Amino acid sequence: MCNHEVPQPTAEKSGRPAPKPTGPHTVIKNVTVFDGTELLEETWDVELNEGKIQRVTVSKSGEHIDGAVEIVDGTGRYLIPGLIDSHIHITDIEKTLSGLGMFGVTTGLDMGCFNEATLRDARGINGRADTRSAGYSATVAQSTHHKLLRMPDASLVNNVDEDDWVAQRVQGGSDYIKLIADMPIGPSQDKLNKLVDAANRVNKLSVVHAVNAQSYHMAVASKCSVLTHAPLDTTIPQSLVTTIHAQNQVCVPTLVFMHMQAHSLLVTAVDTITRHFRRSYTPAAESVRAMFQAGVPIFVGTDCHGDLGPLAPKYGLAVHEEMKLLCDPDVGMPPTQVLQSATSLPATFFGLHDRGSIKPGFRADIVLLDANPVENIQNSRRINKIWINGVPHPLAKTGLISADQTSSNDSSWFSWVFKPN
Numbered sequence: 174m175c176n177h178e179v180p181q182p183t184a185e186k187s188g189r190p191a192p193k194p195t196g197p198h199t200v201i202k203n204v205t206v207f208d209g210t211e212l213l214e215e216t217w218d219v220e221l222n223e224g225k226i227q228r229v230t231v232s233k234s235g236e237h238i239d240g241a242v243e244i245v246d247g248t249g250r251y252l253i254p255g256l257i258d259s260h261i262h263i264t265d266i267e268k269t270l271s272g273l274g275m276f277g278v279t280t281g282l283d284m285g286c287f288n289e290a291t292l293r294d295a296r297g298i299n300g301r302a303d304t305r306s307a308g309y310s311a312t313v314a315q316s317t318h319h320k321l322l323r324m325p326d327a328s329l330v331n332n333v334d335e336d337d338w339v340a341q342r343v344q345g346g347s348d349y350i351k352l353i354a355d356m357p358i359g360p361s362q363d364k365l366n367k368l369v370d371a372a373n374r375v376n377k378l379s380v381v382h383a384v385n386a387q388s389y390h391m392a393v394a395s396k397c398s399v400l401t402h403a404p405l406d407t408t409i410p411q412s413l414v415t416t417i418h419a420q421n422q423v424c425v426p427t428l429v430f431m432h433m434q435a436h437s438l439l440v441t442a443v444d445t446i447t448r449h450f451r452r453s454y455t456p457a458a459e460s461v462r463a464m465f466q467a468g469v470p471i472f473v474g475t476d477c478h479g480d481l482g483p484l485a486p487k488y489g490l491a492v493h494e495e496m497k498l499l500c501d502p503d504v505g506m507p508p509t510q511v512l513q514s515a516t517s518l519p520a521t522f523f524g525l526h527d528r529g530s531i532k533p534g535f536r537a538d539i540v541l542l543d544a545n546p547v548e549n550i551q552n553s554r555r556i557n558k559i560w561i562n563g564v565p566h567p568l569a570k571t572g573l574i575s576a577d578q579t580s581s582n583d584s585s586w587f588s589w590v591f592k593p594n
């Protein structure tokens with residue numbers, strides 16, 4: 174008998190002592206605030222102390238704040254919560270954390286790592302981007318992922334007891350469970366269902382990778398918590414969208430990586446030789462649009478994976494590109510909802526209740542922008558200053574990110590392929 178209940182997110186348990194905050198007692202004065210839900214009226218003084226947001230009060234010009242060591246003038250500027258990337262892969266810890274942090278991405282959720290032993294080394298470092306991880310993701314022998322990415326044997330679920338496999342992940346430090354619905358060789362529908370059930374039994378969210386319509390059907394049928402990626406072959410039917418919504422499933426479409434694959438001459442050449450289906454961006458965008466319009470929560474994620482493959486979105490920067498793609502007319506999400514999808518919504522869903530909002534008591538993970546991101550989502554790139562856990566980030570990419578880094582036209586994407594990470 175299968176128990177297909179979607180588990181409720183659990184409270185955060187990092188297993189590590191909280192990092193000791195070192196950031197100075199800071200006040201950002203007279204700033205416009207997007208608090209994780211909406212752009213607040215009036216201007217605000219936001220006080221940071223001991224790594225937390227201490228106070229958020231309506232600005233009163235000239236008022237002295239006792240004990241503040243650093244005063245930052247926020248006049249004409251916009252404060253948003255640190256961004257959350259709901260789909261990364263941690264390869265090199267240093268590259269991952271610095272890449273995320275310098276672009277204001279203060280939390281990265283790893284969706285399948287290659288060395289479970291290092292999971293805890295990548296989280297809770299003072300002043301650095303924080304992470305959570307799925308640990309090893311589930312696949313079967315000879316699947317595309319197993320062959321191309323040389324996934325560890327611990328990922329193989331061919332002949333394992335599903336409860337034992339999930340228990341091993343939990344013991345290894347996994348915060349949620351990741352399954353890969355690969356085609357044509359991958360876990361069967363029965364195997365996916367049993368793994369999702371096993372995750373539910375230990376109150377872990379389950380995330381299923383699906384990149385075409387068939388694997389989307391399988392992922393939906395498994396009743397997993399999160400569908401990740403978007404179909405590159407066919408737009409999913411409205412009936413499936415209705416089921417996704419009814420089952421309270423959420424989607425992390427990673428459009429930035431879908432777009433990159435669909436526009437890569439390299440990928441097209443390989444697909445032609447291997448007779449893989451021809452990848453197209455249109456069904457991915459149309460499917461996300463349909464899910465969003467039906468009320469399915471869409472979270473910002475990028476599938477950044479360092480130099481693991483020839484196509485690689487850049488840590489941190491790709492979050493800004495993903496937000497732009499979600500706002501583009503073919504998907505049509507309003508900037509306010511995209512900002513929620515990169516802050517408060519994933520924080521709540523993944524049980525990270527200490528972040529994602531600008532409210533007293535929350536982690537002082539915040540980004541100061543020179544322009545209004547609600548007016549134009551591309552203003553998320555106009556970074557003035559970043560604090561992580563109250564600590565000013567020394568490598569923040571300030572100023573307008575140059576056009577060649579932000580453009581999503583074909584030649585730019587193609588040039589990214591050959592850029593060292």
Ligand SMILES: [Zn+2]
Nearest residue numbers: 260262284476
């Ligand atoms: Zn991935």
